[in-house]
Amino acid sequence: MSGKHWKWTLVIQTDEGIFTFNGETxxxxxxxxxSILPGIAKDVRNDIRGRNPQIVGYTARPVN
Structure with a gap:
């Protein structure tokens, strides 16, 4: 499968604090x-503690 390799960081705030997730896809x-944000958010959903999660920061960059 041909594709584009991405490195990303997602920052989510909940009622329990701020959580940072880093990964590659x-x-x-x-x-x-x-376009890759929905898949990333779905991947980290089970690791989020607390209620009312809100994305407060997001970056992604292609990797050669």
Whole structure:
């Protein structure tokens, strides 16, 4: 499968605090920073503690 390799950071705030998640993902070759966010959010959902999660920061960059 051909695709684009991304490194990302997602910062989420809940009623229990602020949590930072870092990771890497392989996405379709035509993916963009915004298009990979839903998949990343789904991946970290089970690791979030607390209620009312809100994304307060997000970066992603393609890796060669």
């Amino acid at each position: 392989l996405a379709p070759a035509n993916s963009t920073e915004g």
